[in-house]
Amino acid sequence: MAALIHKTLNANEPAPNLMDYRAMRATFSWDIACTERAGLPHGGLNIAFEAVDRWVASGQGEVAALRWLGKNGERRDISYTELARLSNRFAHSLEQLGIGPGDRVCVLAGRIPELYITALGTLKAGAVFCPLFSAFGPEPVRVRLVKSQARVLVTTTLLYQRKIREQRNNLPDLEHILLTDSDGSEPGTHSFHTLLETGPDHRSPPRTQPEDWALLHFTSGTTGTPKGAIHVHQAVVAHQLTGRWVLDLRPGDIYWCTADPGWVTGVSYGIIAPLVNGATLVVDEAEFDARRWYAILGRERVNVWYTAPTAIRMLMKAGTEATQGHDLSALRFMASVGEPLNPEAVTWSLATLGRPFHDTWWQTETGAIMITNYRTLDIRPGSMGQPLPGIEAAIVRRRPGGGVDRLEPGEEGELALRAGWPSMFRSYLDDAERYQQCFADGWYLSGDLAICDIDGYFWFVGRNDDVIKTSGHLIGPFEVENVLMEHPAVAEAGMIGKPDEFAGQIVKAFVALKPSYVPSDALRKELLGFARTRLGPAVAPRELEFMPDLPKTRSGKIMRRLLRARELGLPLGDVSTLESENPEEPDA
Numbered sequence: 230m231a232a233l234i235h236k237t238l239n240a241n242e243p244a245p246n247l248m249d250y251r252a253m254r255a256t257f258s259w260d261i262a263c264t265e266r267a268g269l270p271h272g273g274l275n276i277a278f279e280a281v282d283r284w285v286a287s288g289q290g291e292v293a294a295l296r297w298l299g300k301n302g303e304r305r306d307i308s309y310t311e312l313a314r315l316s317n318r319f320a321h322s323l324e325q326l327g328i329g330p331g332d333r334v335c336v337l338a339g340r341i342p343e344l345y346i347t348a349l350g351t352l353k354a355g356a357v358f359c360p361l362f363s364a365f366g367p368e369p370v371r372v373r374l375v376k377s378q379a380r381v382l383v384t385t386t387l388l389y390q391r392k393i394r395e396q397r398n399n400l401p402d403l404e405h406i407l408l409t410d411s412d413g414s415e416p417g418t419h420s421f422h423t424l425l426e427t428g429p430d431h432r433s434p435p436r437t438q439p440e441d442w443a444l445l446h447f448t449s450g451t452t453g454t455p456k457g458a459i460h461v462h463q464a465v466v467a468h469q470l471t472g473r474w475v476l477d478l479r480p481g482d483i484y485w486c487t488a489d490p491g492w493v494t495g496v497s498y499g500i501i502a503p504l505v506n507g508a509t510l511v512v513d514e515a516e517f518d519a520r521r522w523y524a525i526l527g528r529e530r531v532n533v534w535y536t537a538p539t540a541i542r543m544l545m546k547a548g549t550e551a552t553q554g555h556d557l558s559a560l561r562f563m564a565s566v567g568e569p570l571n572p573e574a575v576t577w578s579l580a581t582l583g584r585p586f587h588d589t590w591w592q593t594e595t596g597a598i599m600i601t602n603y604r605t606l607d608i609r610p611g612s613m614g615q616p617l618p619g620i621e622a623a624i625v626r627r628r629p630g631g632g633v634d635r636l637e638p639g640e641e642g643e644l645a646l647r648a649g650w651p652s653m654f655r656s657y658l659d660d661a662e663r664y665q666q667c668f669a670d671g672w673y674l675s676g677d678l679a680i681c682d683i684d685g686y687f688w689f690v691g692r693n694d695d696v697i698k699t700s701g702h703l704i705g706p707f708e709v710e711n712v713l714m715e716h717p718a719v720a721e722a723g724m725i726g727k728p729d730e731f732a733g734q735i736v737k738a739f740v741a742l743k744p745s746y747v748p749s750d751a752l753r754k755e756l757l758g759f760a761r762t763r764l765g766p767a768v769a770p771r772e773l774e775f776m777p778d779l780p781k782t783r784s785g786k787i788m789r790r791l792l793r794a795r796e797l798g799l800p801l802g803d804v805s806t807l808e809s810e811n812p813e814e815p816d817a
């Protein structure tokens with residue numbers, strides 16, 4: 230196991246927002262946290278108002294809310310005042326189109342300023358914002374538009390032509406299409422900017438209530454068909470708090486979340502949490518490129534950086550040279566989400582970037598960070614950390630007849646959260662039964678397996694569906710993958726259980742190598758031996774196959790169910806979110 234990382238506070242940096250985790254946990258209540266919302270002048274709550282207008286009202290409107298970095302080198306700042314104005318205009322446009330409370334507004338676009346204006350304007354109009362990942366092909370887009378019953382879609386001309394135009398007749402709910410770059414030549418569409426121009430800069434505050442629907446997010450589809458999770462305006466309380474305590478954001482910070490707003494992270498932490506905390510949000514339109522990323526971190530003087538294990542593994546693959554010539558000294562806090570963060574990645578970041586990545590665990594359904602490592606607390610690499618103040622987490626086992634039993638420290642079981650936090654999803658779209666199945670005895674059951682140690686740190690084991698049963702042992706893929714990742718040749722690793730006559734299942738490893746290594750029989754044996762020495766024969770993989778890349782969702786998660794299906798010749802299931810199925814350029 231990688232060594233504990235001790236934290237010492239740097240006197241040259243601002244003091245952490247959450248100084249004493251334990252004391253706060255002991256005294257925290259969501260009711261008190263709720264009083265920190267600005268709220269609406271006539272009562273009620275609105276995410277966009279909390280995120281933008283509040284800062285204008287308190288005299289900080291000239292601070293940059295968004296710093297947009299175009300893929301061709303453009304750089305544009307949009308202040309809080311301007312964002313308030315533009316989102317007011319967009320809310321007005323929606324109302325002119327007859328769109329109101331509860332209506333769904335989808336966006337299908339790359340990371341362009343119009344996406345952010347749409348998100349905030351939609352919320353101000355009391356409608357429900359639903360982002361669709363821009364690299365989806367026509368079919369996943371159609372399915373989500375139908376499921377969400379979207380009445381409005383904001384997109385670009387090219388995306389419209391490629392993915393929507395031909396199937397528009399099959400989308401009866403979709404009344405209005407707003408093109409962000411319209412030249413007026415596409416029949417049956419509106420120009421986003423012409424609509425904006427007609428709206429007023431100011432309008433009366435929104436009329437939304439805390440329990441009104443605000444966001445619809447489709448899950449990543451890692452384990453099956455993506456589900457549509459509904460969140461309400463009250464979620465902003467958790468966005469604000471986690472932004473402040475976990476990401477350690479404060480007004481004036483330069484903050485970069487690399488997740489695309491097509492997924493929940495890119496909205497909760499790529500739009501809402503940083504704005505609610507008064508930070509300047511860096512938005513990079515371009516795709517991953519190690520040198521470009523280091524250049525952005527250095528040039529923009531990024532203070533807080535939130536990214537994902539896949540991106541970190543790609544940075545590790547790119548080598549230390551890529552960091553050269555970039556001054557990363559402004560970085561104060563770095564965190565990761567979406568997949569287990571290998572201990573190797575934590576120690577690499579400390580050695581290469583001078584500070585560790587902090588793992589954070591949450592889901593589309595939880596709406597905000599739930600279990601995490603904090604700026605002030607020591608890191609146990611490989612652990613997801615500890616629950617947010619206000620969140621009760623436990624390891625449980627479902628009873629066959631219903632209900633759950635809590636397990637002891639060290640025992641492996643399902644990770645559960647006491648239901649009732651502000652950003653908890655309020656339903657799965659059109660699937661009340663599935664929603665009900667997520668709850669038992671007052672707990673939300675996450676579908677992830679984990680262990681809680683005696684000190685209250687949580688350790689991810691794997692998803693319910695990914696756990697391998699071999700010769701009477703239950704093996705979580707993460708632990709085996711971590712060990713292979715320690716080998717210098719390995720860039721990525723994914724494990725599955727393969728049926729075996731004697732053992733029930735054996736562990737089979739799929740490995741992608743770093744650029745300077747080539748697959749060979751000798752290397753395969755070496756890796757199997759390497760794993761056996763560290764894990765013992767019962768747990769170590771018996772088979773190992775090289776792949777150029779592992780199959781991943783568009784949001785960067787290894788799809789072990791696909792590795793399994795391919796290995797066993799089973800149907801692949803829903804592949805709408807698979808990276809290589811949708812090869813179009815995201816902003817095409």
Ligand code: ATP
Nearest residue numbers: 448449450451452567568569589590591592593689
């Ligand atoms: P689907 O529910 O459609 O299969 P998904 O669960 O991948 O897709 P998301 O809600 O985007 O969709 O992802 C949440 C899941 O990602 C978690 O349940 C967990 O399995 C994984 N995850 C997120 N953060 C972490 C983390 N820090 N460590 C381990 N796993 C994580």
Ligand code: MG
Nearest residue numbers: 448452592676
């Ligand atoms: Mg899930």
